[in-house]
Structures are given as C-alpha cells and as structure tokens.
Amino acid sequence: MTHKILIADDEPNIVISLEYLLQREGYAVLVARDGQEALDTIAREQPALVLLDVMMPHKTGFEVCQAVRADEALQGTKILMLTAKGRETDVAKGMALGANAYMTKPFSTRELVQKVAELLGETPA
C-alpha cells in the first residue's frame, strides 16, 4: 500500500526537493506551508508520516508535534523532525515532545529515505 507522507516546511525550495524525492520513492505526498496548515492536513488526511520543519510561521514544528501527540485519533502518526537548528537542546526538545526521529538540515537524501522507510516499517529498497 502507498503511505501518505506530509511535508511541512515553509521553504519552497526544500519542499520542491523533498516532494520530488518522496514521490520518486513511491509515496503519496502532501504539502503544508506553515504549522497551522500542517495540523489541519494531518487531522484531515491522517498521513502515516510527517516531515516536520521546526521553524515555521503561525505554529512551530514543536507546537504541531505537541498537538498531534495530544490527539488520541492521531496516535499512529509518525513524526520526523527536520531542523536547521542543530543545537542539542533543540533535538532533545523535539524528542521529548514525542517526535519519532530527528534529522538536521542539510541532510543526506539517502539517509532521509532510509529513515522514512524505517519509520514506516518497511525494509529499505
């Protein structure tokens, strides 16, 4: 089955690259440009995985993560946090809020694909 993946990032060029990458891997890709849009899309589409940028307008990735984890109906949603802020406190905060994994920008596309597959319980191709 095709997993639905939501890309939540406010940088259009990053969205372009991630969208291309994940479509190439055969996932169904959804896009959100800010935190609020991301939350709405998650609730509506219930994607299997969210690639969640931390620095986003309206609601930060942390807030989105916290909201998702607080919602009983969305417990199955995997969250992979992406951040350009590499400080350890940021990583720890994300994990504490319930993210499943964490990657710092810039990331290797190969590793990202692998991490996505892992989180979705697939054996990497």
Place this chain on the structure above:
Amino acid sequence: MLSPALVIASSFAYLLLLFAVAYWADRRAQAGRSVIANPWTYALSLAVYCTAWTYFGSVGRAASGGVWFLPIYLGPTLVMVLGWIVLRKMIRIAKAYRITSIADFIASRYGKSPLLAGLVTLIAVVGIVPYIALQLKAVSAGYALLTVPGGVAEAAHWSRDSAFYVALVLAGFAMVFGARHLDTTERHEGMVAAIAFESVVKLVAFLMVGFFVVYGLFDGLGDLFARAQAVPQLQQLLRLEQGGQFAWAQWFGLMLLSMFSVVFLPRQFQVMVVENVREDHLRRAVWVFPLYMLLINLFVLPIALGGLLYFGPGQGNAENFVLSLPLAAGQHALALFAFVGGLSAATGMVIVETVAVSTMVSNELVLPLLLRWRHLRSSGGQDFTRLLLGIRRAAILGVLVLGYVYFHLAGEAYALVSIGLISFAAVAQFAPVVLGGMYWKGGTRLGALAGLLAGFLMWAYTLMLPSIAKSGWLDMGFIAHGPWGLAWLRPEQLLGLQGFDGLTHSLFWSMLANVVAYVGVSLWRAPSGREASQALLFVDVFERTAGSSPVFWRGRANTQDLLRLCERFLGAAKAQALFDGYAQRMGVRHALALRPDARLVQFVETQLAGAVGSASARALVASVAEEETLSPEDVLRILDEASQIRAYSRALEGKSRSLEQATAELRAANEQLQSLDRLKDDFMSSVTHELRTPLTSIRALAELMQDDAGMPQAQRQQFVGIIVAETERLTRLVNQVLDMAKIESGHAEWHVAPVDMRALVQRAVATTAEVFRERAAQVQVQLPDEAPVLQADPDRILQVLLNLLSNAAKFVPSPGGRVQVRLVPDAQGVTVCVQDNGPGVQPGHEAMIFDRFHQTDLGVQVAHGTGLGLPISRHIAEHFGGRLWLEPSAQPGACFCFWLPRQAPSSGDKNP
C-alpha cells in the same frame, strides 16, 4: 450677706472636688489612660498663670488705669506665639537631662553648681512667698466680703482664720498629689488634671460675672460704655494716654516682665516644662493659652466700669467688684460661685507654686546640707527615699506656712497688684542666665552667680525696700533723700534716673546690672571643663541624640556602688528595674555585669538628677566614684572624639553604601554580559539556521540529480536554477553578516561625500524597477523640486533605500501592488518614506522587526530575506546622526521612513 457656714462649706466642698479630680486622674494614669497626655489639658494647665490676682486684681487695675491691665496678658501671648521655639528647646533640654525645676535648670547649665541652685532657690522663695500670701489674702478678703457686713475683714486670730485652714488643706493637697513619688520628672498627673479643671472653673465663673454685669446690671456693652462716657472720671479710663503722654516705657516694661514671668515663674516652669508630656502639645497651647487669656480678659474693663458706675467713682474696692457687684444686686448664688472661681484661681497657683518651690528647697537647699554629713553621703544601705519625700512634704508645708505668716504680717500693706508685680520682677532675674545659657556657650558659673546676685540686689534695693518703706516699716526718708542723704542713691531715682514709675525703674536697673554682670564676669574667666561640657549639652541639645552625645566624664567607678547609690535614693525596686533596662539596651545579660564606663555613670547621674536635682546628683556620683577633673581642653577633645566617631560611622555607612552600589553595578554588568552572551548565542544559532536552509535545498537537489542520470532536462534545469538562486542567497547572507559585524564592531568603512538625495532616490527606484515589474507593482515617486545635499556615504544610503524598496516589493500583493516613495526636506535634514500596500506589520511586532534575523511571520513565504536588512539600515541611518522608523499611522500597509541630518553630528564618527 451669706452665712459663713455656707461659704466655708462651699469652699471645702470645692476643695474636696479638687481632691476627687486629682485622685481620679492619678487612677487613670495608673491604668495607663492618662488625662494629662492631652494637648488640651496641657494648654489649660498653663492657665495657672491666671491667679487670684488676675481674677480680682485685673479689675482693680482696670478701674484705676483703664487698659493698663492688658500688658500682663499681652506678654504671655507674645511668648506663646513668637517664643515657642525657645520653649521647645527648653522642654527638650529639661527632658534630656531630667530637669526638676528652674533652679535645677540654671544650676545644671552652669556646671551643676549647688551654689547657683541655692541662690536661685533663695531668690525664688523670697520672690514667691509674697505672691502666695497674695493668694491667701484674696481668699480671705473674698470671704470677708461675702460674710461680714461692710466687707471689711478684721484681723482674726490665726486659729479662727479661714485662710489658715485653706492653706492647710492646700498643703495637704500638694503633699498628696505633688510629692507622691520622688522622681519629679515623672508627672504629677492628679495635680495637673486638677489645675486644668480649676482653669475651667475660674474662666466660667469670671465669664458669668461678666455676662451678669453687662447684660444683667446694664443693657449690654453699648449701654455700659455710653454711660461710662457720660461720667468725666470714667471717660479717661477708656483712653490709652490716661490723661498724659502714653508711657511707652512702662507699657514695654510690663510686657517684658510678664513675658519673663510666664516662663520663669516656678509654677509656670513646672507646668510648662517639667509636667509637659509631649513636646508637640506645645503646638496646641500656642493658640489655646492666648485664647484663654483673651476670654478671661474680655470682661475686665466692663466689670470695672460697671462697678464704678454702680457704686459711683471712688466708692467700693474695685478689686472686689467681681464679688461685690453680684452681691449688691442680690445674686447670692452667683456671688458664691464667683467666690469659688476666685478660690480656684488662688488654689491652683498656690498648689503648683508650692510644689515647684518645695522641690527646689528640698533638692537645692536641704539635700546639699544633708549630704555634707558623711554618713548620709556614703556608707550605709539605708533607703533615703522616705526621708527625701518627707523633706519635700515638709518643704511644702514650710512654704505655705511662710506664705500665711507673710500674709498675716504684711497682708494689709499692699494692693494685690503691687505684690504680684514685685514677684514678677524678682523672677525676671532668671531670664538672662536661662536664655543666655540656652543660646550662648560662653556663659559661666561665676557669670551666672554675679548676674543673679547683681540683679537680685538691685531688685531688692530699688523695688523691695521702697515697698517695705511704703508700708510703714521703714523710714521713708531714705526714699525721698537717699541713704545718708546721698541723692543719687535714692532707690527710686537711682543715679538720678527719672521719668519711670517704680517698677519700670527697678526693672531697668536690675536687668542692666544682671546682664552686665553676667556677660562681663563670664567673659572675664574662661569656662571650666564641666561648665563647657554642660554648655555644649544645653546649647546644642537638638544636635545630640542619646546614641551619639558625648559623655563628659572620666574616672573609675564600680557598678555595684552605682547600683547601691541608686537604691538608696530611688528605692531598691526602681533602681533594679532601671539597671536591668539599661543592661538590656546594652545587650548585657545581668545588671552587675555592666561595665562601669562613663556612659553608665552618666546614666546613673541623670536618673538621680530626676529625683534630687542635677547638682546633688553630681555630688552623689562623685562620692562613689574616683573622678578626674576635666579641663576645657579635655572637653574639646571628648567632643572631638565624639564627632570623629560620628564621622567614622557616617564614613562607614557611606562606604558600605558605595560597596552595595558597586556590587549592584557589577551584578548589572554581569547580567548585561550574560544577556550579550545569550544574544551572541542566539545570533550564531540564527546565522547557522539561515546558512543551513539554502544548503539543504542545494544538497538535496544536487543529490537528486546525481542519483538520477536520466532526469528530464526541464526538471534538471529547474533544479539547477534553484541551486543557483540559493547560492546567491548564501552569498548575500554571508556578505550581510560580515557587513553587520563590521558596522557593529565599528570597523566599517564610510566614504563620506556630498549626497544628492533626489538623484539617489531616483537611482534606487531605477535599480529595483525590474523587481517591481516582475511583481506587477506600481512605484510612485514624489520628489521636491530641490533637496538638500547631505554629507554621508552615498553607497550606504543607497543600500538603505534598496533595502526598504526590496522589502516593499516582497510584501506588496501581486498583482495590484502599489509603492510610494516620498522625499521631504526640512530645515535640519531630509526624510525619505517608502509606503507599500502590503499586509503591514503585525501589531506587537513593530519593535521586533528591527531585531536581527527577525523575519515577518506571513502565511506565505514571499521571498528570501536574510533578516539583516532592517537592522543594517537602521545602523546606517544612526551612524549619520539620523534615525529609521516604522511610521505607526500609515495603515494599511507598511511605511518605513528614515531621516538624515544635513551634516552628520561629529566628523570623528565618520571614519572610525
């Protein structure tokens, strides 16, 4: 006529009432609800000034001299209104050093001299006994008027004389309520309350008689004065001049005399200073007491005129009008009440005066003589408190009996007024030494002795002797021709001085002799150490508080001895309590563990002074301690040390304050550093974020192309385009971060040249024209015909303009964007505004947008900014002495403006 039994019964009933009032007040004080700790009571107790002399004598004086009864009351009014500062200082001194009487005050000031205290006491007794006699005479005369037909008192044998028994009752009262406890600085609550009560009684009685005369006997004031005008003898009473020249000197002399009396009469000093509970009660007394005197004098002239009209001029004794008018009109009840009023005026004076004088006699005359007996002074554990109280009570009785004897012997000789004024003149002799002592440090013990003695002798010669002679006990010859026929020694025209009445003449000579002797002798010899130290403590009383006052004592003492001394003169329980309290204040657990230092000695001496007076206390302390005599140099040194200690402690306080301040400053600096550190951390984090974001796109897209060799060309083209754009963004960012760093650290290069703002704006608009065309936005430029030429860096100003324009381009809607650029010159410089029709700045973010890396929080990411544009622009504007701001009223849309001066503020800044 009234029956003697009724009058006597009423009198004694009234005295009984007085006892009851005093007893009640004492009980209240014991219960902690003092009635005298009240400014009204204090003010009313001062009215003890108004004695039987006021009550009866004023009318007599008004009947013969018109307004001449007034100066006696104008003086005290002046003292209260103008001299209250002096009174306050006197009260402060008396409280600080536990002064018990006027004699103690003077003696204490001049080195605690027993001799001086004794002299003052003697003057007071000589001056006051006639005055007490006068009160008894008034009571006796009043009694006779009410009971004896014709109103002439026969010289009754003392055992049948009601005045004698009145004197005894008053002595009893004074003994019970005036010598209750040894420490006279503790208030006599009952006595003061009774005095205040009496002040009310005599005022009400006098006013009632006044009303009766004016509205009962006559038809109001208008009628009374109109009828007085009609009688030639009375007409002149209503004039100031009294037929001749107005005697200014006499008027002034009387006022001066009464000013001194209201302060220095022993009873006045007692109620005003010794019995004062709180210094600020004086504030109330300052107007209540003068008001009281106004009220009690209101009807003096009307009663005098009324009596003269009623009985006919020259008929009837004017001093008895207060009683004789109601009596003659058949108003017996009113006459009796008027008598009680007069009685209250007399008793109030007699009680306080005897208490005050007996304190002086026992402390300053009897006790010093007793202390000459060795065994009394040193050895033995006897308790002297009972003995001391006994002495004081005996002194009370003694003074009253003396007063009665005087009354009996000389009572018929003088008119009331003259006795009173002679007393006043005696007491006025205290004025120079007291006032000089309070304000002049140069006054010495010898000076004070000389002044008092000279003044007193002059008083005796020029006033006392003539009045004795006039009563027929001395040959009048020496008054008329001078002793031994020496005319220039005539007591009432001394050295040929004429034109004054006897009193003014005496006042002039006695005051002159007093002041000259006091000042002259004081200047002749420098003060001793003890005199100098007491002078300092008195004159500078307001500068010294208990903690910092210097202690002028040196020697060796023993705590045990000091305690025993206190026990003997204050009682064991009280002494122990005092020592325990002192030990507690000093932080010592047990009283006997106290170090017998100068401060303890001073404490003991001050406590003893409250009971036995400062001179005796001094002698007692000297008897148990080994003392060194202080020289004036020592006094100066101790004072110097005390002021040094004060200065040290002040310096220490200052140091610790500045230390605290330094600590606070350091803490603030540290906090600032920490916040700078945080800021730098945030800055690094932001820069990292800004660098990583484009790098992410570049890496991801490059890897995608790398992995997929068969990527369609169009796709590849798009990706390469993005990579190029992101690299440009990276470059821009790096440049701006460096730029910012340079500007902030002051290493930026500024190339100052004349800047034509019109041309510069046009250039900026031309440069950004392409961007605006892409976003389909209109740019409208408003330029004045002429714009000033600025001194600035044209490239930097252009940078600011480009930044504002590109920001506007980012935020305007597309299509439909409109941007307006305005250039407005003013006298000092030029303002440039860039207005867009975008979403504007979110409320609350107006300040934040100038922070580094703050990027607007928009729903759509419009364009790539670095977040450094506005902070850099603001720095540039500020560098040239201008400013950059967000115009708050430019909604909708955003309007950024900057203003630059024609000339940058200082050339030094331009190329740092």
